[in-house]
Amino acid sequence: MDMKIKIFMMICLVFLFSSCNKWLDVDLADKVTEEKLFGTPQGYQEALAGVYSTMASPALYGQKLTMEDIDVLAQYYNYDGIAADYEKLKKYDYEDSGSQGRILAIWRGLYAAISGANNIIKWAGSDNKVLDAPTKNQVLGEAYALRAYLHFDLIRMFCPDVKKSPKASGIPYNLQFGVSLPPVYTVEENVQLVVDDLKEAETLLAKDPITLVKPYEMVNKNMADKYVARMNLYGVKALLARVALMRGDKTSAIKYAKEVIDAQRFRLLDFANADKPETEIDMLFSDEHIFSLRNKNLSDYTIGLHYPEVIGNSTRFAYLPFVNISTTYEGNNDDIRYIKWFSTVNGSFVKYNVANKDKFFPKMPMIKLSEMYLILAECYLGKDDQAAQTYINTLRDHRIRNNSHWTYLTMDYIMQEVKREFLGEGQLWYAYKRLNLGIQTSSGIVGMVPPSDKIFVFPMPLKEIETGNRN
Template sequence: MAMAVTMVVALTGCNDWLEVPVEGKSTSKELFEKGDGYRSVLHGVYMNMAEDVLYGKNLQCGLVDFFSNQYNVNVRNEDLSSRALIAAGNRDYKNTQLTPEIKNLWMSAYKCIGAANGLIQSVSGEDPNKFAKGEMEKNMIEGEAKALRAFIHLDLLRLFAPAPKDDDGNAYIPYVNTFPNILATHMKTREVLDAIIKDLEEARELVKPYDISLYGSGASASGRARFYNQFDYGTTIYTNREELDEFFGGRGYRFSYWAITATLARAYQYKGAYEDSFYDKAKECADEIINCEIVAEDKTKYYPFKEENFDGFFYAERPEEASDIRMVGNLIMGVYRDNVKTGLISNMLSQYPRRKSVVAQDQLFIVNTDGQDIFKTVDNIDESANDIRCTRLLYTPEGAYQTKLSMKWYVKENNVVERDKTLSIFPLLRTSEMRYIIAETLARRNNFAGAYEIINNMREKRGLSGHSLAVKATFDEFQKDLVREAQREWISEGQLFYLYKRLGAGVKRSDNTVKPFTKAESVVPIPTDENL
């Protein structure tokens, strides 16, 4: 892949290890003279992931969610004028406005992969003594880079190749694991999945010594610890807070042992269509996360992913009053971006405005709640008045009418501290997905009572106490309930397209028919001029 490892200026000035020389003013050889150079390059790849073209928008709340029929594209020009987004909403992949966006996504993803490969190849042969924490730090960097490589490949596979249940045996995307690699070989879906899982299994073992240590486990003991370095009393990392090397905090922004395990659960579930036992492997990984127990030095026990808490916005009647909209307690991993320093707040406001008092050319990501019946059960019971995913996690801008936008991306006007805590995190992995994986596997094993117990417990915490779903007797019936829950849970988080595709689930169309995506709809064409 003919590209150089991206050298970027760090966005977070408080962490010295993030300071990276500007491209053109340093060579990779100079950068890797010290162990801190490897830290900087790793951070640079994470920063690239957070760009709009990837997980800062298009693979988060942007293009991929338009692909899923999640947004209403039949609106006034002043609300949505982008021909590319309208084409994405119609899955018109050959549209001349959309094809450059798809190509840019493809190229940017492989650019990140190339940077990770360069890092892996350099760090794997290094002397551990070059790193501040020796072998553990060296392995941690290599493990995170491998996980990053696997994670991006998995999303490329889910976009640009048929789902395993529809595998036609043809080769689609390349799995690139060398640097540089100009003529990458395209591989079959199953081969790519095997490579992804191999990388993730290796990565998990490489990062494990830190993340399960007394010190490292405290960095993941809660959402506040993972994302805000607000460590829990009694953990070793809390006791030694003054000695903390910032590189070993913020585990929610990195591929920790738990984030890699969650990605493995996702990959094994995707592979389940080839061999039923992979669903059990997926459940095993998901169970490990949900049931994770951390024991501190003083024997206090923490369960970092067990409980869900929505108190920050459960009773907030106005968007400005809400807090913890990122729900960091059930967030395993997200990538970080300082939207203020990168000048992107105004861009976010054009998609998620607080008010709409004048005619303007906005690009509103309007959730198509009515067109998709999101807040009606499959038995046609309207739950919109009770489900907090509707009453609290959707909002209508002032001066707008019937325009429901995701509160997850609301740009606060007054509390900029809370605004930046929220909008700087771009979610990648949640415990809700792990719960769905466990429930789906139980349903596949005909344990429908156990599957619905999980789903109904989640619904109760989301305002639907007393609204339990009836236990169904077939997997097809369960799948419909599962998809409806996911439609509510993953609004503007980039997961629905992949869910519909993996399951072959029915999707409601503009003519009110419900049918699965065709192959032409579910497989995004690979850019004709790949030029990796």
Template sequence: MNKITITLLISGALVFTGCKKWLDVKPEGQSTKDDQFSTQKGFRDALTGAYIDLKSSDSYGGAMEWGTIEFMAKNWDVISPNFTTLTALVNANYRDVGARAALDAIYAKEYKIIADANSILEKIDAQKNIFLDDNYSLIKGEALALRAFAHFDVLRLFGPMPDKPVADPILPYVKAVSKDIVPLLSYDDFTKQILADLDQADTLLKGVDPITKYNLPELNPDPLNGSIVPVVSDDYYLYRQVRMNYYGVLALKARVYNWLKPRSDVNRLNAIKYAQMVIDAKNHAGLSTFRLGELKDQQGGDYSFTSEHIVAVNYYNLNTTVDANFGEKGSLAKNDFSFPGTDFYYLSNLFPPAERATDARWVGQWSYKSDPNQSSYAKYKKFYQNTQIQYPNNQVALLRLSEMYLILTECATSKAEAENVYRIYCNTKGIPFTSGFSASGWEADRRNKMIREYVREFYAEGQTFFTYKRYNVTTLPAGWANFSGTAARYVVPKPDREFNYHNN
């Protein structure tokens, strides 16, 4: 059997602070592994370290959100011939030195996050007696969910096509902090491990996660949300939407089963089950825990529709990073942009003129850059924050409620069932959908609409490439995008060399 050596080393303790900026603490100091995990705080600090890695530039603070993965989907154009790495990514030249380095960095960071989780999981059961209240279940559940989340991203990027998985071993599912050789697992065994971790996380978090007991304003005690006094005595229980919370586990299950549905109709039914559970989530007042974002949110300065964030990362000083990447001189831009869209330009087809007056993903989100060197490029405003408020919401979404509606729509077996769900989604987002799916060939029409919705909804959130891969998109409608998909584009080669993954 093919094998890969994965060396995992443990290092220092992390400094922890309460309240909203806890995700922005940097690890410092040194301690032994036993010292680290001799207290409840030590476990909390280690979990904080995992979230810090999750929002690093090689993960969802860049490469897996709006950077590398979006160039691979051709959602950005290369604005300078000097950007050779970006050109290689756009052209799927994954053997280019720069592209290879960028992809290897993602691979290494994913397994670093896994190492962070494993450092917790290998110690937590033996130390169960040190935990107060629900801390044991919360910390272990989140660690399991993070391990599954990172492994699933590795599978989506470096694994085979979901409709044609290979029988040979593909990737290591790492569950221990060890210098031992970790064998590569088959596609089916790898995905079973992901689901096993999520099932265990589900069991641990169900009924104890504060997000199942309180509404989000109560757990986000900012003046912006109209709530000052926390409803919980421990700050660690706050801001559950920037943690791998219970509903995040359910949403991730829905995403995984949707990816796996070509393998079995049971997977399709499970995708429906878990997506519906998230949509149906209610707080103690009987109100929906999450709601779809709509035009009024965007017009109020909430461009990323935080009301539908199921899981997000809190990105301190997000505007500075966004301006450097998306701003007038930033490298993240889209060309062949046209108002009023009479020509066959990419964004003009993605957002047809008939929908532009009402579609919440379009109105006020895109504009020409005014910089003379980039005046033909579009600027995207999704992550810009309202700087006039005291507590801007610096969230970058990992899982959204909108994805749950799209999963239900694409997994429906009848035209009427699919239309019922999609119409709710369209009415909220401001998308005309009066006549339903095409009477002849409705499934093909649904397929095209779903692909387009994933691109429109999750632009700059790293999901377009995975959508194309999941649907095995070979070409897109004329004028939409200069994109052609093949297995060579979708199945990214793993690193050529073995890595040492250090948990520090």
């Protein structure tokens, strides 16, 4: 990692974690280093890279918030077979000390990344001559979008559903890089602040370079990543669609989802790209990525979680073994997700364990084109069922060979598709919460866990209550 990126990340982490009695009670000892970092246009790019790197780490979206903790809560894994470390988490026991440690680490990690985004906003927004106008807009646009993305996931984890409890106490929304204690807003105020940041980003990114290219047409996917492995204009619009859906604003969700699709900067999977030797297959369907995070170690993370390990003369079982995968995909060998994300030899989860890293750099999908089709199917259901069927069938046409179109659609059908689509990406649990649905475990004894704030709302970390008087 570039030394300047490391320095920037250290500044943000120290700034966040040094407090004992205040949110951010710290003096930045090395202002010279910070001024040097933001003294060149390249420094701003390195600062943004620092935020993306923090987000892509295993402590956040590289593992914990995707294929690990959040997918444990979604019950993708064998309830009776996962490792003891997840015993309390799988039962939604958030009062357990181990669970609280996990929750605190997530809280701190996300706010550290937010501090990084706020520091960029502070410097880029000041009256300086370092950045020309187009570059300044691009840098600020990405930083505002990242601040919104990070706060939104904190809202999804730590707040009750905005439709049910709009006036309930929410989270601190950190609008500046400084020493002040951010106020705690209501849930609906939190969500509006996310929208405000995204609207600002949308304006600033109006001339985003991605508007001039079609990343999916680029043979070199590393080149395409320069446009999608960062928060871009269409990532902002896609996130606005996601936020609107959670808010119950289906009109806005439809508007933004359609804008992303109609821009034609991304395309659904072409089966021709899957009918190739293993080293030529893009297992993550990168042409659909609207925003993703690069991390060369994703295969190590998935091997550590999902694969057994031979130790001497014995074998350690996988920490997080999948369950009922054949049932999830209806045993359909025509479903490209089923036959490509799981080994046909031994059933291992190979979605992130790719053998062709040079051609398809490992990355975690953050927002995909497929989600826009699912949003539209859900929003049109009951309003224009024909349109809803068209969107879900279009997606399935690019997932299942010889797909038989659904002529009847229910929310349960859509949720089945959501479960198939976001495996290993940390989105299913949020969908259950948004729709107030019970969660089916693989345990014959436990069965279905009924929906409630007990399983859908993380308690604010005790250390935050102690140091920030959040009670």
